[in-house]
Amino acid sequence: MGVIARLTWFAKWISLIGDVWFATALIWYWSSTLHQPYILSLLGLAFSLPGILSLFFGVFADRVGGKLLIVSSVWAQALICAGVALAVTDRSRVGLSITLVLIGTLGVLEAIRSNAISVVMSSFISADLRAQFIGLLHSVQSGIQLAARFFAASSLIWLSIQDIALIDCLSFVIAGILYIFLPVPLRKLPSSNEKYFRRSYVLDIIEGWKVIRTDGLSLRLLCVLLLSGPSMAVISGYVAWRIERNLHASSWWYSLSISMEMVGSMGAALLGAKVFRRVARRFGVTWIFLLDFLFMGISAFAMGFFNRIWVIVLCMCLVGVLQAGQNVVAPAYVLASYPKEIIGRAAAVFSTVEAGTQAIGSACMAICAKLLPVPWLFVGAGLLLVVSAPVIFIKLKIKLVTSPTYKNV
Structure with missing residues (x-):
């Protein structure tokens, strides 16, 4: 390094x-x-x-x-x-x-x-x-x-x-x-085709958004990030309730499940970064994005559907691995796919959507929690992601959505 x-x-x-x-x-x-x-x-x-x-x-x-x-x-x-x-x-x-x-x-x-x-x-x-x-x-x-x-x-x-x-x-x-x-x-150092201080921030943001729109895979990644908000909100906000109120387990199990999420995330990021990159270079990042969000939805669904504490612990470990995959592959793809002159605003679009997704997902779960039992929040959020991920990343002719830079990680 x-x-x-x-x-x-x-x-x-x-x-x-x-x-x-x-x-x-x-x-x-x-x-x-x-x-x-x-x-x-x-x-x-x-x-x-x-x-x-x-x-x-x-x-x-x-x-x-x-x-x-x-x-x-x-x-x-x-x-x-x-x-x-x-x-x-x-x-x-x-x-x-x-x-x-x-x-x-x-x-x-x-x-x-x-x-x-x-x-x-x-x-x-x-x-x-x-x-x-x-x-x-x-x-x-x-x-x-x-x-x-x-x-x-x-x-x-x-x-x-x-x-x-x-x-x-x-x-x-x-x-x-x-x-x-x-x-x-x-x-x-400004390049010859940049006019930084002669343009407004809004025009620069619009320019970055236009560049992202030309990349179909990036646009779909933003869409699935928005739809993953409820799943991430229910996992981060209601696991403790699910373990204590629904399964009547001790706080030790909650500590274990949260720890397993961090262990899975840390291990996958440390040991799997090169693996993620090799898979992406061979098959394209579309496969990683598709499987990542698909299994994220399956994990959320399983935590709500099965009344077994060990299912929650294993799913939390899997969620950590999947989050590591997102956090390794997505930034590498963004950095490799856009011109250096606009990389800051392009990366900021993804950061903004990710932060907004968490807020929107939390708001949705706060409303749904008044209408549905907590297990059904997990099931509903998981099904939303399980259905939407294939729809977003797979074309109607059963072909994965790609971009000119879908192997550049």
């Missing part, structure tokens, strides 16, 4: 440690100290809203790019995280509002940094290294999330929430130091 990939990977890994640790500890801290459950919903909104706005950040990354945008965003995150440490223990309305705004700002800067890294990767990292980079990054992220579920809440026994926020701040500082040594230009 090249120097750019190594530095980017380690910096992202270090910042993730502090970020996931603090986010998980904060949810537990507010759950145990506040008597206002809606605050947790506002916290979830603060985490997800920047992803919905990612489309504009992609244009910004395309225009500026380079090391300057990455370094400035991560150092700004460090400063804001220090502010969070000062405000997080204030449980008044003003204190909570300030904390939520600062956390939302952290998410905005994270989205900017992620899009800027995508631009750097498309310009300076080869296709072979991209797949390896994405696979390693996803496996480490899954491992961090796995550890956070076990240790973040319990760490409040010997550390205060302010201490954990300061550790998060320190992780951004270390990442910022590493990013300084990236051997890339401070700013993106």
